[in-house]
Every structure is written in structure tokens, then in C-alpha cells.
Amino acid sequence: MSSTRDATRARAVQWFVRGGTLRSAGRDPVKIGIAPIVVGRDPSCGVVVDDPEVSSTHCDLRAEGPGVLVRDLGSKNGTFVSTVRIREAILTAACAIQVGGSVLSFEPLDKERVDVGFDESFGPLIGASPRMRHLFRLLREVASTELSLLITGETGTGKELAAQAIHDVSSRRGGPFVVVDCASLPGALAESFLFGHERGAFPGANERRSGAFHEANGGTIFLDELGELPPDLQPKLLRALTEQKVKRVGSRIYEPVDVRIIAATRRDLGRSMNTGRFRSDLFFRIAQMRIELPPLRERREDIPLLVERVCERLGCPERAVEMVNLITTTLGQHDFPGNVRELMNVTSVAASLPPGAEAIASILPLEGGGDVVVPTSAFGEAKRSAVAAFEQRYFSELIRATGGNVSEMARRAGMERHHVRMFLRKHGLTAKQ
């Protein structure tokens, strides 16, 4: 470990999580560990509840540090913990969980130490937190299999990077890695884009074309934003995955393809399944293994390592200590909605200014600017007004720093352009100066 790292990072800690046991009538108890267990009516769920009032994917449970996190997945009739309807809750004591007309009983287990290993990277992904180190171990294990994977996580958590890294160490690394953004599939041509077409299949189809699945033959196809896949394509994709064969538009012949699927989504697909937007059979076919990339705010221990990496990349490793101190003190409470992308952008901008420059402080998304908090109003109200003041300052400063260029603002903030515009509208700010 380098001296810079010694100076900026705490040493590795062990990770303790507290799981539990879930019992349902007539079934063996199920142990809840770090991997999420879905409760629902769908036969592929980890805990199947045969009750018409239970949604196909009703809720899920997984072990976290303090206890078991239970989340309702947008079920029709709700999830209740000891008669209280919840969206999510941490269970630390024995309780009853009601789903539809059925009651499951939960019992916590003692805390268990999770073997997280010492690797602080997997390909280009880095992280020092126990959660990320545990994930790197998991990624290494699944990379050597042929399982299809679903990677979930907020924007900027490294989903695409993880998919590419898995491909790069898998036995398919000699083959292609083809990225398909399901959110921008070209309308009526989406099927042809994925599976190809025959000459004359539709107006403008002047020649026979291969699709993304043909291009990925022998390699990996990465389906980004899977939740946006148009509903009419979902059964066709399911068939392609199940049979490992695809049919070009305008053809009757199924051609074999040898492709591994990795998909990613920011959208909560549990909710999409319950509203009928996403097919549960396709979900369970793709999510043979699920990988969840945690938001940066839940693994702040990663910040120093990521900041160091940016300084190294920019060719100024000697500024790592200064940057880590600056960012951890100034952004200690910041939620990082743009996650690692946002942190890396903020660090790059700050490190590109001369040491000690006053401008550094002004480009950081300051947390209330160090204002003294006087608790004169209720917490919720005080927090709302502090957040609103922060947003106002952050976006005003961003307009100033970028000359009002929305694409640049989105890049620096680690957000989509439409989110930037939403904040500008909310605070009556105008982009172009």
C-alpha cells in the first residue's frame, strides 16, 4: 500500500451482517442472507406464496449490517410488518410479515462475519468498503460461469463498467462485447436492431442485415436499461434466451447464436412487473444471478480511494491527500445522487485548479455552505429548506462554471440532462446566460 493511501484511507474492516429466517405455512424455512430473496406468487420467487392476493413479485428481503431489509416491490395489496404497511423497513426482532392474505414469520439470526477478501478492485472497478470487496469476490466468481446476470444500481454506480469487466475476465473475452441501450432502441426498427432482418422485410430493408445478437455471437451482449425494453419485444427476447436462437424480421428460420447476457437497470423491475410493464418470466430468465451496486452514499469508505485514482489519472498523485481532505470535509453530508460519476467529475474539476485556489471551494457542491443550523422548525421542514437552498446554490454555481451549457452541467453533476433541466425549472434558473 502506498504512503498516499496510508495517509488517506482507513484500514480494511470486517463486515458483519445480520440475517434471519423466514417461515411460511407448509414450507421449509428460508434463510435470508446478503443475496435478496423475492417473496411472491411467481413460481420462480425464492419464497413462493400461493395466494391470489399476493402479487407476482411482492416484496424482497436481504441481510444488511443492522438487520434484514424488507422492501415492498410495488405490490397491489401492500406489505405489512406487524400491522404497519411499509415501503421498506429494517427487521431486527421477531415479527409477522403480512403479504396479501398470508402471514410469514420472521426471526432474526445472530450477526455473522462475512468473508469479504482483500481485493480492492475488479478490472477497472475499485472500492475499499467491505460491501464492494464482497462484490468483487462475487463478480470474480460469476464471471467464470455462463449465468446471465442482472446488475442493478442507481446512475453512475458502475453498472456498465462491471458488465465490461465481467466479460473481460470470462472465457468469452476473445469474443465481442456488444452494448444495446434498450431505452433508445429505434421504435419500429427495434426488433431488426436486435435480431436482424431479411432483404425486403419492410420498406427500406434493401439488404439482409444482422442484428446485435449476431454481432455478439461468441461473446457477451450487454442490455443496458433493460426496464425500458418495449413490451412487444419482451417475449421475443425471452425466446431468444431460452432457445439460444434468433429469427430475423421477415424470416421463418431460427438461427443459433451463442451469447451470454448481462443486463442492467436503474428502474425497480419488481414494480414494473407488478404493473405489467415487464414480464416476470423474462426477469427471472435474465436474473439468474443478481448483482446490486450500492449507491456511493452507502459506502463512503470508497471515496478516498476513488479520489486518489482520479488524481493519479490526472497525473497529480501528490494532490491526493489535499483532494481527499477537501472532499471528505466539504461533502461529508452530500448524498451524491450521481454517485461515483459525480464524485469523479467533482474531483477532476477541483484537481484541475491550482492548489489552494479559492475557486476550488466555489465549484464544490457545498453542503449548506457551512451555514450554522438553528433548530427553530421541525426537522422535516428544516431539512427540506436546507436541501432547497443547497440545490439553488449548486445549480446557480454550475450555470456560472459551465456558461449555462446543459450537457456540460449534466456531465459535471453526474446526472441526465432532463434532471438538470428539472432542477433549473424548480428553482427558476435559466441555463443560457
Ligand SMILES: Nc1ncnc2c1ncn2[C@@H]1O[C@H](COP(=O)(O)OP(=O)(O)OP(=O)(O)O)[C@@H](O)[C@H]1O
Ligand atoms: N467502482 C468504480 N470504480 C471506478 N470507477 C467507477 C466505479 N463506479 C463507477 N465508476 C466510473 O463512474 C462512471 C459511470 O460508470 P458507469 O457508466 O459504469 O455507470 P452506470 O451505473 O452504468 O451509469 P448509468 O446508469 O448512468 O448508465 C464511469 O466513468 C466509471 O468509470
